[in-house]
Amino acid sequence: MDKNNKYLQEEILRMSGVNPRKCMSCGKCSATCPAYDEMEYHPHQFVSMVKNGDIERLLNSQSLYRCLSCFACIDRCPRSVEPAKLVEAVRLIAIRKQGANHMTADDVPELLDEDIPQQAIVSAFRKYSK
Amino acid sequence: MKVSYFPGCTLKNKAIDLDIYARKSAEVLGVTLEEIEEWQCCGGVFSTARDEIATKLASVRALKAAHEKNYPLVTVCSACHNVIKQTNHAMQNDAEFAQKVNNYMAPEDAYNGETQVYHYLELLRDVIGFDTIKGKVVNPLKGQKIAAYYGCLLLRPSSTMQMDDPENPHIMEDFISAIGAQPVIYALRNECCGGYVTMESPELAKKKSDAILENAKAAGADMIVTACPLCRYNLLKNGTDMPVLYITELLAQALGVKEDTNG
Numbered sequence: 001m002d003k004n005n006k007y008l009q010e011e012i013l014r015m016s017g018v019n020p021r022k023c024m025s026c027g028k029c030s031a032t033c034p035a036y037d038e039m040e041y042h043p044h045q046f047v048s049m050v051k052n053g054d055i056e057r058l059l060n061s062q063s064l065y066r067c068l069s070c071f072a073c074i075d076r077c078p079r080s081v082e083p084a085k086l087v088e089a090v091r092l093i094a095i096r097k098q099g100a101n102h103m104t105a106d107d108v109p110e111l112l113d114e115d116i117p118q119q120a121i122v123s124a125f126r127k128y129s130k
Numbered sequence: 131m132k133v134s135y136f137p138g139c140t141l142k143n144k145a146i147d148l149d150i151y152a153r154k155s156a157e158v159l160g161v162t163l164e165e166i167e168e169w170q171c172c173g174g175v176f177s178t179a180r181d182e183i184a185t186k187l188a189s190v191r192a193l194k195a196a197h198e199k200n201y202p203l204v205t206v207c208s209a210c211h212n213v214i215k216q217t218n219h220a221m222q223n224d225a226e227f228a229q230k231v232n233n234y235m236a237p238e239d240a241y242n243g244e245t246q247v248y249h250y251l252e253l254l255r256d257v258i259g260f261d262t263i264k265g266k267v268v269n270p271l272k273g274q275k276i277a278a279y280y281g282c283l284l285l286r287p288s289s290t291m292q293m294d295d296p297e298n299p300h301i302m303e304d305f306i307s308a309i310g311a312q313p314v315i316y317a318l319r320n321e322c323c324g325g326y327v328t329m330e331s332p333e334l335a336k337k338k339s340d341a342i343l344e345n346a347k348a349a350g351a352d353m354i355v356t357a358c359p360l361c362r363y364n365l366l367k368n369g370t371d372m373p374v375l376y377i378t379e380l381l382a383q384a385l386g387v388k389e390d391t392n393g
Contacts, residue, residue, distance in 0.1 A: 066327060123326035
């Protein structure tokens with residue numbers, strides 16, 4: 001593992017409080033994930049890739065922006081590994097970088113229709129931009 | 131009795147019916163929802179990252195305002211409730227997080243998660259009581275087959291939310307029974323509708339919401355009831371002809387403080 005990946009791995013584990021070594025590779029997190037079909041890397045892969053220090057590929061993946069924050073993998077993991085906490089930590093590292101917001105205010109108007117609740121917009125901003 | 135009330139951004143705008151009928155119904159049941167002064171938006175989703183501090187301060191301020199009055203804090207929107215309850219849990223259990231928050235806000239007046247946080251459904255079940263509600267129903271919703279849609283945020287993460295069994299919940303079905311209607315149980319009632327990803331991927335929300343609607347319909351439902359404005363939006367946008375109402379609309383109808391409508 002190179003120095004940058006090592007640093008990122010430590011940062012992710014610190015932010016998330018997750019211990020990926022507890023994972024027994026049952027795959028329940030990915031089986032229960034409502035965004036599975038839309039993800040390049042699935043919840044169980046986040047666990048193994050963080051464990052192996054393979055972080056940069058995750059940082060550049062659109063999978064970060066498909067997690068629905070539904071807490072299903074957090075609640076249903078039989079080993080309490082809680083994969084979504086890793087997704088959240090990697091996503092934050094990605095968008096905390098200067099100029100790396102996944103969504104900006106200028107993007108919003110064309111994503112709206114007249115019924116969309118404010119809740120959707122604030123939630124997307126919380127997840128996609130800093 | 132009085133309780134502190136956090137309406138949240140959407141209840142002041144797109145989900146006005148969720149707000150006004152929460153207040154009207156609570157009054158009939160002897161509870162006044164006293165809106166917190168100058169509350170700030172909860173942000174819609176809770177960040178599980180332990181070093182996210184600033185994004186949780188709005189919730190702490192609301193919790194602290196309730197604590198100063200010695201009231202419990204009640205929220206109707208599933209998302210606000212989730213964020214506030216998870217933040218309160220962090221204030222109780224993550225000493226480093228709580229210390230940073232308190233240092234920033236007012237070290238001489240530390241808050242450590244003392245406020246009791248209720249979702250409106252919990253207020254109905256645990257404070258008022260479904261039996262009491264049953265006794266106050268003037269317009270029982272007889273013969274209506276109603277499917278409760280929990281979605282994600284009321285139930286999960288269950289170790290923190292502690293509202294109900296996360297895989298086999300019954301608080302909403304008990305509520306539906308209390309107002310005289312017939313609850314319809316179906317498999318996808320606690321699966322995600324697509325949430326905020328509906329903005330970037332309406333296809334994902336459509337897929338998820340269609341499956342939920344078809345499942346509820348196949349189980350015999352005439353109507354879906356939810357507490358979450360975003361769930362309602364996703365279900366209606368992708369819906370067929372299934373009405374999707376807020377819990378508070380049905381409650382107000384049963385208590386005689388709302389005209390009868392069916393979506």
